[in-house]
Amino acid sequence: MRYFLCILFFIYAYCEISFFIKVADSIGVFLALICIIATSFIGFSLVKTQGLKNFSIMRQKMANHQSLKNEVIKNVALLFAGFFLLIPGFLTDILGVILLIPYVQNYLVKLVVEKMPIQSSVDSSRSYNQSDEIIEGEFIRKDDE
Template sequence: MRFFLYILFFIYAYCEISFFIKVADSIGVFLALICIIATSFIGFSLVKTQGLKNFSIMRQKMANHQSLKDEVIKNFALLFAGFFLLIPGFLTDILGAILLIPYMQEFLVKLIVKKMPIKSTLVSSTSINQSEEIIEGEFRRKNDE
């Protein structure tokens, strides 16, 4: 297994370096480096805005006692997109940008939800309190002297 991971890493590094060399040949090394840095900044800002939007949708669904499985899968897609955008290189930036596309996220949600059924239940504090008897009262503390 470890040998397979080494081979996979070297194949990835070879593809990434060869793609960078081809891009650098056509637009120049300095401009290629600027493009890699710019895609990282732009990608992280997109991940941040989509993540905050997804977080607000999750809060609304929790308030309405709806299932959160779609938003959780979208959050994982955003997490992987941010990870791929963090790694320098054009191929990983392209993969991270693909994961940022909302239609691609919807496709992943449908694919994952269809493959493995996820059952979720939401337990709120109001449902727990309604089933138990509530006793109201007052108390005072006595200081130990």
């Protein structure tokens, strides 16, 4: 397994460097470096705004006692998108931008939710009366000696 990860890392590095050389050859090295830095900043700001939007949707769903599975999966996709956008390189930036597309996020949500064995349901119809589960009384805490 360790050798497989090492080989996978070297293949990734080779592809990333080859792609950078081709882009730098066509637009120039300085412009290619500026593009890599700019995509990191743009990606970070996009992930931040979409993450805050998803966080507010999660809070609304929690207040309405609805399932949060979809938003959690979207937030994980945003986390990976931000990770890929912060890694310098054009291939990872492309992958990060693909993960930011809402249609791709919705597809991932459908794919993951269908394979999840756990079904979550929230019983929001139950009303709690004061006499249901509250026991009034006094107590004294004693240490065991």
